[in-house]
Amino acid sequence: xxxxxxxxxxxxxxxxxxxxxxxxxxxxxxxxxxxxxxxxxxxxxxxxxxxxxxxxxxxxxxxxxxxxxxxxxxxxxxxxxxxxxxxxxxxxxxxxxxxxxxxxxxxxxxxxxxxxxxxxxxxxxxxxxxxxxxxxxxxxxxxxxxxxxxxxxxxxxxxxxxxxxxxxxxxxxxxxxxxxxxxxxxxxxxxxxxxxxxxxxxxxxxxxxxxxxxxxxxxxxxxxxxxxxxxxxxxxxxxxxxxxxxxxxxxxxxxxxxxxxxxxxxx
Numbered sequence: 001x002x003x004x005x006x007x008x009x010x011x012x013x014x015x016x017x018x019x020x021x022x023x024x025x026x027x028x029x030x031x032x033x034x035x036x037x038x039x040x041x042x043x044x045x046x047x048x049x050x051x052x053x054x055x056x057x058x059x060x061x062x063x064x065x066x067x068x069x070x071x072x073x074x075x076x077x078x079x080x081x082x083x084x085x086x087x088x089x090x091x092x093x094x095x096x097x098x099x100x101x102x103x104x105x106x107x108x109x110x111x112x113x114x115x116x117x118x119x120x121x122x123x124x125x126x127x128x129x130x131x132x133x134x135x136x137x138x139x140x141x142x143x144x145x146x147x148x149x150x151x152x153x154x155x156x157x158x159x160x161x162x163x164x165x166x167x168x169x170x171x172x173x174x175x176x177x178x179x180x181x182x183x184x185x186x187x188x189x190x191x192x193x194x195x196x197x198x199x200x201x202x203x204x205x206x207x208x209x210x211x212x213x214x215x216x217x218x219x220x221x222x223x224x225x226x227x228x229x230x231x232x233x234x235x236x237x238x239x240x241x242x243x244x245x246x247x248x249x250x251x252x253x254x255x256x257x258x259x260x261x262x263x264x265x266x267x
Contacts, residue, residue, distance in 0.1 A: 007209040008124050011035045011219075012131065014168025014203070015068065017191020018048030018101065020057060022201050025223040026190055027061050033219075035205060039120065041168040042068020042133040044113065045101035046081065046094075047191050048228060048245075049235040055109045067116035068133040068169070069140040073098065074105050075114030084140040087255030094253070096238055121162075125208035130162035134169035143167065143186065145174035146260035153184045164206065164214050171195075171253075172261060173202050173218050181213045190221065192241075193248040195257075195265040199225045 011030035016023050030038060040063050045051045058065060067075075069082040081098040085091050105113075118139065122129040134141040136156055153176055157165060166185045172195065173188030188194055188202035200220040207215040229245045240251040249266040250257075257265070 006125075007207065009033070009035045009205055009207045010037045010039060010122075010124070012166050012185075012187045012204050012206065013038070013040045013063070013190050014173075014187045015043035015046065015070075015171060015189035015191045016040065016054055017043060017046040017189065018051050018054060019191045019201070019223075019228060020048075020050065020053035021225075021228050022190040022221055022223040023054060023057050026201075026203050026219075026221045027057060027063070029219065029221060030203070030205065031061075033205065038063040039131055040065040041131055041166065041187065042066045042116075042139075043070040043168070043189075043191070044068075045070050045074055045105060046097050047237075047241055049231040049237060051101050051105045052109055055112065064120060065116050066120055066131055066133055067113065067118050067139075070098075070101070071113040071116055072139065074102055075110050075112075075116075077102065077110070082140050084134075084142060085253065085256055090253050090255050093238060093240065097241070100235070100237065125210045125213075127163040127208055127214055128161060129164045129166065129206075129208075130160055131166045133167060135167060136160040136162070136165060140169065142170050142256060143184075144170060144172070144258050144261055145176070145186075147258045148176075150176060150178065154178050154182075157182050157184070166204075166206070173204065175216050175218075183214050183216065185216055188218065192244050192250075195248070195250040195261070197248040197266065199246070199248050 119132040171189045187204035
């Protein structure tokens with residue numbers, strides 16, 4: 001997309017994690033809001049049931065996708081998800097999720113994941129926009145609000161020639177205004193709640209116009225989480241995963257959280 005005038009609005013979805021029900025609800029919501037384009041920042045698989053149900057939705061609604069670490073691993077049949085965890089418990093559950101997703105993703109969809117670009121660059125209303133997964137420099141880099149300095153984000157914007165950097169990977173939304181009208185945005189994810197005790201998930205809408213620059217709105221997505229939990233049980237996925245969907249509290253992948261983000265959760 002290259003647009004130099006008028007108001008342009010794009011919807012950005014983070015990690016879907018096989019949650020086709022939330023993806024369907026988010027696409028519908030974004031279309032009702034009149035967005036001009038839909039983007040997914042990677043990690044189609046992981047965590048949830050029925051991986052192949054995500055891909056027809058992406059295709060039917062022309063969602064443009066970035067390759068996340070999970071997508072690279074599934075597409076190339078690697079040994080693990082390249083999620084970047086260091087804790088043995090986190091890696092244990094990550095491996096269960098990865099093995100299930102790899103076994104249940106069709107060859108055609110693996111080829112699609114393998115073909116995805118590592119980033120997408122846009123020029124919108126005079127702003128250089130960079131869409132990627134974890135960070136511009138590393139697909140599986142965790143950038144948290146509490147531990148990422150503004151100075152570091154300014155340096156990323158300089159080094160990668162971007163006015164707006166948009167990422168996901170951590171599963172928790174946040175944004176930071178930078179100098180010269182620049183922005184860093186983590187859009188959160190659609191795959192599971194963000195460790196806040198709520199069952200909804202999140203995506204972001206970025207609005208650009210030449211007069212006001214970039215405006216960012218985080219949008220909650222209400223979907224049939226009870227159905228998702230039931231299907232997860234039927235697929236014999238870990239009950240810890242099911243509990244996160246039903247309660248809104250993370251039960252796994254906790255060790256990667258910095259102190260502030262972890263203290264906001266129940267565990």
